[in-house]
Amino acid sequence: MNRTQGRRNRCRLVLVAPAVAGGEHLLDAALAGGDVASVIIAPGDLDAAAYQQSCERLVPIAQHHGAAALACDDSRIMGRSGADGVLLTQPGSDLKDIIAQLSPNRIVGCAGARDRHRALEIGECDPDFLFFGRLDGDIRPQPHPKNLALAQWWSAMIEIPCVVMGGSAVDSVVECAASGAEFVALGLAVFTAIDGPEAAVRQANLLLDEHAPIFAEN
Numbered sequence: 236m237n238r239t240q241g242r243r244n245r246c247r248l249v250l251v252a253p254a255v256a257g258g259e260h261l262l263d264a265a266l267a268g269g270d271v272a273s274v275i276i277a278p279g280d281l282d283a284a285a286y287q288q289s290c291e292r293l294v295p296i297a298q299h300h301g302a303a304a305l306a307c308d309d310s311r312i313m314g315r316s317g318a319d320g321v322l323l324t325q326p327g328s329d330l331k332d333i334i335a336q337l338s339p340n341r342i343v344g345c346a347g348a349r350d351r352h353r354a355l356e357i358g359e360c361d362p363d364f365l366f367f368g369r370l371d372g373d374i375r376p377q378p379h380p381k382n383l384a385l386a387q388w389w390s391a392m393i394e395i396p397c398v399v400m401g402g403s404a405v406d407s408v409v410e411c412a413a414s415g416a417e418f419v420a421l422g423l424a425v426f427t428a429i430d431g432p433e434a435a436v437r438q439a440n441l442l443l444d445e446h447a448p449i450f451a452e453n
Contacts, residue, residue, distance in 0.1 A: 290306050386399040
């Protein structure tokens with residue numbers, strides 16, 4: 236996940252997909268709606284065995300549509316499910332070792348940076364991207380202001396791409412893209428959309444086409 240993957244060289248969409256019964260149909264519908272860079276499979280309250288089973292069902296769907304599939308926190312589940320990478324939601328002191336073991340064959344993203352200092356500490360380990368926000372943090376229509384501020388600061392200073400968590404409304408992608416983030420993540424806005432996930436992804440991409448800043452060519 237980097238700037239060169241950007242469709243029209245602008246902010247792209249990331250989906251936070253729930254690992255729930257029937258999730259395959261929701262994800263397949265969402266990905267039929269248009270451009271999605273990657274799918275993060277959120278474990279919710281599932282135990283490891285149930286989460287692995289969900290990943291094994293969802294990963295092929297994401298990959299069939301050309302999106303990278305990321306498991307959360309467990310590199311064994313990543314490997315067993317055939318996922319393209321892992322999102323570490325609370326990276327620890329072994330982060331550099333994990334990245335060395337998995338890169339460059341697998342994507343390693345990191346969340347858990349709640350302030351600039353922690354973001355820079357994580358960035359020193361050179362992950363593929365930083366994720367600002369919580370996977371279940373889309374409890375309001377608008378994105379969290381703190382996440383937007385971190386994304387704006389980070390994208391202006393650091394070459395490592397970032398993802399910023401959007402709100403529960405599809406149009407939150409506009410504010411997220413304005414931060415300069417390379418990616419915006421949507422969860423509830425897509426998977427609980429009244430008109431369905433496909434329409435929500437289509438709308439999100441139309442909004443990004445119209446409003447997202449165009450990244451300068453390197």
